Amino acid sequence: MTGGRAVVTGIGVVAPSGVGADAHWRTVLAGCRRTGPITLFDAAGYPTRLGGEVADFDPARYADNRALVQTDRWTHLGFAATALALADAGLPERAPDPYGWAVTLASASGGNLFGQRELQRLWSSPSRTVGAYQSIAWFYAASVGQLSIRHQAKGPCGVLVAESAGGLDSLAHAVRAVRRGASVVLAGATECPLSPYALACQLRSGLLSEVADPEHAYRPFDATASGYLPAEGGAVFVVEELDHARARGARSYGEVTxxxxxxxxxxxxxxxxxxxxxxxxxxxxxxxxxxxxxxxxxxxxxxxxxxxxxxxxxxxxxxxxxxxxxxxxxxxxxxxxxxxxxxxxxxxxxxxxxxxxxxxxxxxxxxxxxxxxxxxxxxxxxxxxxxxxxxxxxxxxxxxxxxxxxxxxxxxxxx
Missing domain, CATH: 3.40.47.10 (Thiolase/Chalcone synthase)
Known part of the structure; x- marks a missing residue:
């Protein structure tokens, strides 16, 4: 054995830069800006009206309708990124060794669009009710639970909550899971903070850019920097124990050291x-x-x-x-x-x-x-x-x- 060394054997990207690792890489290499007007809801009345959205995303390609109606777009993005990561790693959709597979993702705000829709229904309709899936679709650990069920990953699963830092913490936690005996860990994160409520929460911080021109709205380290633009998406990784990866002839992108x-x-x-x-x-x-x-x-x-x-x-x-x-x-x-x-x-x-x-x-x-x-x-x-x-x-x-x-x-x- 190699002492539980952890390597990344699969990358799944679903982001404004593209769906799939290759599309993301082409965007980065070309330096193409993918931010623009928010379309997931009418943001005309907000001081920040720009963001990063995943263009032409079809969640039905990655999950059946039953799973989609029970979950938020944030989880839909997770379904897609995970499916892409497993395919990239050459692994099956369902764990052949369920207790050897784990899921450890990061989360922050939960199912914003789903929650927004249900709460609007609660306060605007005569029935004053929410749908049966509100409690699980909005919950910040929903994506971890859904992916564990979908891929039959029954090993140690968990969710890291540290806002932006959580995306890195999830990979550190995946390495620990490998060292404790897991052979495959799904790690990383997706996010969808683009709803009226989510945008209002972010605006309260005073950290969002209110510049109307996408070319100049989000400029880190620049003399014209004025704040950030919110975005959806992210990446999911297959983190694998090194000997397990070698035994099946898997390609490694690198090691979390x-x-x-x-x-x-x-x-x-x-x-x-x-x-x-x-x-x-x-x-x-x-x-x-x-x-x-x-x-x-x-x-x-x-x-x-x-x-x-x-x-x-x-x-x-x-x-x-x-x-x-x-x-x-x-x-x-x-x-x-x-x-x-x-x-x-x-x-x-x-x-x-x-x-x-x-x-x-x-x-x-x-x-x-x-x-x-x-x-x-x-x-x-x-x-x-x-x-x-x-x-x-x-x-x-x-x-x-x-x-x-x-x-x-x-x-x-x-x-």
Whole structure:
């Protein structure tokens, strides 16, 4: 045995950047912006009317009608991302060893669109009732439960709740599950925060961009940064025990080698910016557990909130870890919007695909670096040097997470 080493053998992406890992990679490489007017509901009366939606998404391709009527769009996206990840990994839809398979996803706000519809019916119709599935479709653990049933994954299942940081925490938890005996773990996250209620909640934070032009609305680390745009989607991964993957001849995208999580012990307020000390500590924990020195990191994929004070705090944390000469930094959130825990999972997909394609993609921005955000933004694609990525994420109310990924060699160069 290999001591429970965990490798990623399947990637499923369902995001504004496209459905499928290949579509997402093409969007990232081309730097195509996929944010635009919100269409899932009429957002005309809201100060933020832009977001990132999964275009032309047909949930019926990935689940039967019975499952779809019982669940929210957020779970529909999870059905699709998981089906794509299992197919990519060459695994069946149903676990041949149910107690060897587990599900550990991240969640935050639950089934927003489903809940919105049912609560509107409760208060607007004479019957004053909600549908029978309201309690399970809205519940923040609904996707984990539905996927466990659908794929017969009866091993240790759970949900991580740490807002955007949860997408990374889910992968760390998957590694722990592998080390404790699971052979296959479905990890990652999707999100759909695009409903009247969900948008109103986000607007209350004061962190959303109200710029009407999609080209300029979400600009992390840029001198024109004005907040983030909400988005749906994310990524799901097949995390597999290394010997199990080798025994069936599976291709590996890379290995999760280190992670760190800390907390600021403070709520997010209208003037907070997160604690760069605790954020930096999460990065150091991840690097230390991976046995990676700072100068070995090939690329950093940051949280990139797009709120000036948060961007400055993130740049400060990176400089605290790496010194004045940070590794190349590459972010693509401005292309898709911020999908909360789904967005950090999508960042992991981007990093692993970069190693699979032997290309670190250029950062989508900034055009003009904001004062205090002076980092080494990757301005043109280049080949990886060490095949080590540090992916970072912060969740509202003080969550900080960092994940170290070591990419597998390109096809034909396995040692």
């Amino acid at each position: 280190g992670w760190g999580a800390t907390h600021d012990a403070a709520h997010t307020t209208s003037d907070s910016a997160g604690d760069p000390h605790q954020y930096a500590r999460a990065m150091r924990l991840a690097l230390g557990r991976a046995g990676v020195e700072p100068d070995e990191v090939d690329v950093v994929v940051p949280d990139a909130l797009g709120v000036p004070r948060y961007d400055r705090a993130e740049a400060s944390a990176l400089r605290a870890v790496f010194g004045a000469r940070t590794p190349p930094v590459s972010t693509h959130k401005e292309l898709t919007g911020r999908a909360h825990q789904g967005g950090s999972a999508l960042d992991v997909a981007t990093a692993l695909l970069a190693f699979a394609h032997d290309t670190l993609p250029a950062s989508a921005g900034p055009d003009v670096v904001a004062e205090g955000c002076e980092l080494d933004f990757l301005r043109a694609p280049r080949r990886p040097r060490t095949r080590v990525a540090l992916v970072c994420a912060r969740g509202f109310d003080g969550f900080n997470s960092a994940l170290v990924l070591r990419g597998a060699p390109p096809a034909g160069e396995e040692g």
